[in-house]
Amino acid sequence: MSGVPHQFQQYFARMKKLICLALLLATVRLTQAQTPQPSTLPNYLSYPAGTFTLPLHWKGDSLHQQWEPQASLLIPVSLPGCTRTLYMQFDTGSPYTLLYRQPLQAVHRLFPKTSYGKNLTDTLYQFGFKAGKLPLTAQKIAVINHGDSIIAPNEPLIIGTIGTDLIDHKVVTLDYQHLQLTISDSLPANWQAHQARAFHYAMRRILLPANLSGKQTILYFDSGSSAFPLLIDKATCHQLAIDSTRQTSYPVQSWGRTLTAHTFDTRDSISLAGLRLPIRQVTWIEGANAGQAQQMMRMGIGGMTGNKLLLHHRLVLDTRAKIFMVY
Numbered sequence: 001m002s003g004v005p006h007q008f009q010q011y012f013a014r015m016k017k018l019i020c021l022a023l024l025l026a027t028v029r030l031t032q033a034q035t036p037q038p039s040t041l042p043n044y045l046s047y048p049a050g051t052f053t054l055p056l057h058w059k060g061d062s063l064h065q066q067w068e069p070q071a072s073l074l075i076p077v078s079l080p081g082c083t084r085t086l087y088m089q090f091d092t093g094s095p096y097t098l099l100y101r102q103p104l105q106a107v108h109r110l111f112p113k114t115s116y117g118k119n120l121t122d123t124l125y126q127f128g129f130k131a132g133k134l135p136l137t138a139q140k141i142a143v144i145n146h147g148d149s150i151i152a153p154n155e156p157l158i159i160g161t162i163g164t165d166l167i168d169h170k171v172v173t174l175d176y177q178h179l180q181l182t183i184s185d186s187l188p189a190n191w192q193a194h195q196a197r198a199f200h201y202a203m204r205r206i207l208l209p210a211n212l213s214g215k216q217t218i219l220y221f222d223s224g225s226s227a228f229p230l231l232i233d234k235a236t237c238h239q240l241a242i243d244s245t246r247q248t249s250y251p252v253q254s255w256g257r258t259l260t261a262h263t264f265d266t267r268d269s270i271s272l273a274g275l276r277l278p279i280r281q282v283t284w285i286e287g288a289n290a291g292q293a294q295q296m297m298r299m300g301i302g303g304m305t306g307n308k309l310l311l312h313h314r315l316v317l318d319t320r321a322k323i324f325m326v327y
Helices: 006-025 101-110 234-240 290-298
Strands: 052-055 057-063 066-078 086-090 098-100 123-131 134-144 158-162 171-175 180-184 200-202 205-212 215-221 248-254 257-265 269-272 275-278 281-286 301-305 314-318 323-326
Touching (some): 066 158, 098 101
Parallel strands (some): 086 158, 098 134
Antiparallel strands (some): 052 180, 248 257, 269 275
């Protein structure tokens, strides 16, 4: 369906992945101190040691006939031989960085000196590019059929997704107020150890412990789902709603299926790392597999959150020690 943001199309697939992740975490007990362990996924992305700060940009999109100015979080990137600034979406819902075939081909047509857009295979090797001023090399990187094949002069040209392989075994600060992403090998100077909490980090997916309506739960943090402050089950959604009879409903395309998103206003808040954050809106998805949703709840995963919950804050994630802070 035209006008439906990309993250909606990805929603159902993400929920299936959450189920697998819930099963993986079923035997894992969240504690205040966990022994750092390497990721079980190979990481093909490399860059120099040190501290790097990358600029972030919002991309807007339409949402149920309204304009959503913060639909996607983008990182500016550059390719050798291309003088135009390109972009990749920063998506913690993806464990791997990947490229979009159609935009790369469009870039090559406009900038023939780029060597990546001609005769694209499903995998590129030793792919070099810059994210901001950070030089990155992907030993290998997947290329998928996605994105625009026509370059619009006034629109950001998005050539791929930057996943959690960028922040694996690093300390990352997502500063939403100043639109910056800082990657480092050490904790920031303003780190407050007494405010830090442990979180789950498995298969390069981020699950944050939270307190919702006095109950402990776990939220999957997906920076690719900017438009939703909180995605939860139907029953909890109605409990948190100011008026459970007043909702905004709109279709969501998901891999050939049409689901329905139901959004309610709420006065409730959620606590992350001891900081209470107003939710303002809660959403549940009609048509998603009810059995899978119940299984997630039994495993302690209460839902999904993204950028919108943290728009006025900073999120610090230490993926080595699996501790985080919000301030």
